[in-house]
Amino acid sequence: MISKNTICLWYDNDALDAAAFYAQTFPDSAVGAVHRAPGDYPAGQEGSVLTVEFTVMGIPCLGLNGGPGVKHTDAFSFQVSTEDQEETDRLWNAIVGNGGEENACGWCRDRWGVSWQITPRVLMEAFTGTDRAAAKRAFNAMMEMKKIDVAAIEAARRG
Template identity: 80%
Template sequence: MVSKNTICLWYDGDALDAAEFYAKTFPDSKVGAAQRAPGDYPAGKEGDVLTVDFTVMGIPCLGLNGGPEFQHSEAFSFQVATDDQAETDRLWNAIVGNGGQESQCGWCKDKWGLSWQITPRALIAATTDPDRAAAKRAFDAMMEMKKIDIATIEAARRG
């Protein structure tokens, strides 16, 4: 059954590669059907993969090989809540190590330009601490990071 709401992500000919990377990297992710173009289109030829159905952490997505006209931006990102430093490191390193790039405060981009927030649950707990001074210390520590270091966040929270 087709989901009532599916995220459509635009790629420049490599939607299937992206879907396969997401499926091997993130839990509860898989690649579904790839639909081939029934005729030539501006970004490809008859028989090229036009779209691919995939799921990222339970979220239905459609990869569209629409060509180079549109690029991903930070205005859209997947935010991934991690349970510990090992999971944070594994996901961050998978994205960055596969041609991606680091950004600030737990953000990174995959090699297709899609933004990801690799966000430890400990970071959210620290920056929403009812003790506003503790929350600010944790927030200030986060602002200095690329990949989030949970031990540093927790130490800042404690003061």
């Protein structure tokens, strides 16, 4: 059953592949029901996968195989808070290494065009702490990065 508040993500006929990748990559993620089209539609035929219910880290999602007409943008992203460099590396490398692409400041895109922010907790702690000079140093360090380097952020905080 679809949750009352569900994120709907548009795919070009590969929503099931995306959902399976998310389920194997992120904790508390799973593929749920797969719904097939009851008739032909512009992006597919009767019987083809129309929607896929899935969760990403506990967030209910619906993948819609709507065809090539709509592209993902950075206006929507999943922000994943990581505990350490190992988790940051694992998730970043899974996304980028599976046909995705790096972006700046801890952002990357998966091969379907969905944006992800892989954000170590230490980075957010630096930004939200009371030491504004340390926050600025951490921010400036982040601005030079693609994947976030936890040791470099910690060094910047210390000055």
